[in-house]
Amino acid sequence: METLERIQPNRQVMVFILMVFLSQALAEPIRYSVMEETESGFFVAHLTKDLGLGIGELAARSAWVVSDDDKQRLQLDRQTGDLLLREKLDREELCGPIEPCVLHFQVFLETPVQFFEGELSIQDVNDHSPVFPTGEMLLKIPENSQPGTLFPLKLAQDLDVGSNGLQKYTISPNSHFHVLTRNHSEGKKYPDLVQDKPLDREEQPEFSLTLTALDGGSPPKSGTITVRILIMDVNDNAPEFVHTPYEVQVLENNPLDSPVLSVSARDVDAGNFGSVSYGLFQASDEIKQTFSINEVTGEIRLTKKLDFEQIKSYHVEIEAIDGGGLSGKGTVFIDVVDVNDNAPELTISSLTSSVPENAPETVVSIFRIRDRDSGDNGKMICSIPDNLPFLLKPTFKNFYTLVTERPLDREKNTEKNISDMWDIMKNSNIHMIVILKGEEILGIDNKQCLKRE
The missing domain is CATH 2.60.40.60 (Cadherins)
Known part of the structure; x- marks a missing residue:
């Protein structure tokens, strides 16, 4: 992969997504509901009617459906306007314990550009039995x-x-x-x-x-x-933790086997009844895969990489057991601290292969930017250099539209094929898209990050 030069943008496009959205999308999302385990091909809705469009308009305007998680679980029949399930949906796989389970999607019309938000609620069916961890x-x-x-x-x-x-x-x-x-x-x-x-x-x-x-x-x-x-036989005292609950913060990029904290319990009994060993209590598979505790010292260590974007905190139950079998319970709250460990991502949704000369404002490309970090680490600004004959417009949420700023003159610029134009820009060390993350500027060229959905 070529090293990207850092580009200081001459201007920045302020992202007023909500203002643009009000003029181009429905104020409220369209909502549907299906039962989990419903077979693929199931009819969800008739979008032409629900969006207030004319017959055949979805096909004429090149409509398509995209989900927030980039997985195409829905499909749109442009000719009939029917929204169908692309695959059988498993509520537990999609949402786990989260309720309600909602699949967010957008309906996108290319010409002219228009977005509609949608929500598909996945209803639970009783397809699992309660299970104990052991027999x-x-x-x-x-x-x-x-x-x-x-x-x-x-x-x-x-x-x-x-x-x-x-x-x-x-x-x-x-x-x-x-x-x-x-x-x-x-x-x-x-x-x-x-x-x-x-x-x-x-x-x-x-x-x-x-x-x-x-x-x-x-x-x-x-x-x-x-x-x-x-x-x-009588063992008068159970172990008691010195401090409970324990609270600790851990950086998400801490290396494996790094110590998290040490817990300690006391048992006032003597001899074997006063000896204490430590363990995790009623730990889920996720807890057991992520942390280990030393039976003798009570030291908790990291056994799996943390990811703030997936799990922000852990509630770990611990126990101290004495030689007579009595136990004391404690709790450890572990907060994962976010680290700026995800680079911005850019995905091309639509790309025009050529632009006629002297054409009015023309949509060249529609793309989306995303950063999986949270808070300030996830904030982004998207811009293009000032010396290009294009305008970058925030369109919807993190979607942008690249349009021609003015009619192009073929006699002045013989390269009217956009792909060739991008190659020229790349070869001349001009990068078309720039994403800023925090104070770091990342130049993005089409060979590395621009991929068509």
């Missing part, structure tokens, strides 16, 4: 534990959301315990085992119970785990 869990309870004591159990996960998601837990009937479903602030539901009567290790040293997780489907789907309960 069995071991719970150690001291025999002097009092009725009313709560013991956290492993939670199940259900990829469905809303009423189709996990709703409650039950446990097999017994005279010593029942289960309580607890709602967490993050929307998750946790099971707590509640002791109902005193325990006697000599009378019954062990229990084997079945914990069941149920979703809200009709009929409900379920998942189970076996809970083995060992009644232990």
Whole structure:
């Protein structure tokens, strides 16, 4: 890839996207809804009617549909005006736990240029059952534990959301315990085992119970785990973390295996009952892939690269377990600090191959700029050099339109093919598009960044 020369623009185009949008797009987006798992080719809407256009106008004006994530999940039949599904949609794959799940798209008409915003809501169906991370869990309870004591159990996960998601837990009937479903602030539901009567290790040293997780489907789907309960001789004190919750900030470009922080717990018991080991508690796959904790020292280290643009913070549950099986719980809040690690991107949506001489203002190209960083690191300014016979106009959101500034004279400029013109500019060290990121100016030539969708 050729090294791009830094170009100081002679003028900057101020981006008043909202003002332009008001004159070229609908004030409110058009909204549609489909159920997930609907087969490709499904009819979503008749755009000609919904956009208030005439019959055949979508074809005559070269209409097309583009999604915000650059993946073409919708297709437009220009002749009929029908908007169809291009592929089967999986709500969990598209949005994960986020609800509502909305696919944002734009309808673009080339001649003249006009944009319409659209939203496709993906409705959940109950296609997943609650799942526990393991088939069995071991719970150690001291025999002097009092009725009313709560013991956290492993939670199940259900990829469905809303009423189709996990709703409650039950446990097999017994005279010593029942289960309580607890709602967490993050929307998750946790099971707590509640002791109902005193325990006697000599009378019954062990229990084997079945914990069941149920979703809200009709009929409900379920998942189970076996809970083995060992009644232990007395261990008077459980470990307690010195500080909880812990809070720490980590740069997203920190190297692998770098330390995040160290946690510490104390147990006032002596001997084996006072020895403490550390671990992650009820950690998701994402947490287990990203962090590790030293069983002996309590040091948490980074095991996977961080990406602020994907995950901005982590809520990590930790536990300290003593030699008698008692445990103390703690929480670590890890905030990922954004680093300017993404270069601006430029994508050509439309490119005119030639411009007739003496033509009035003509659209040469339509393109979009994007920066995946956040805040000031994601701010961009787009401009062109002053000595080119073109104007750069902000069109819609981060879309720009490049038009001729005045009629071109073939006798003065024999290169009327735009592709050839761009080659001439590149060969003469003139770069047509300039993107500024922060205080850094990046010259972008068509060979490196300009690609046609």
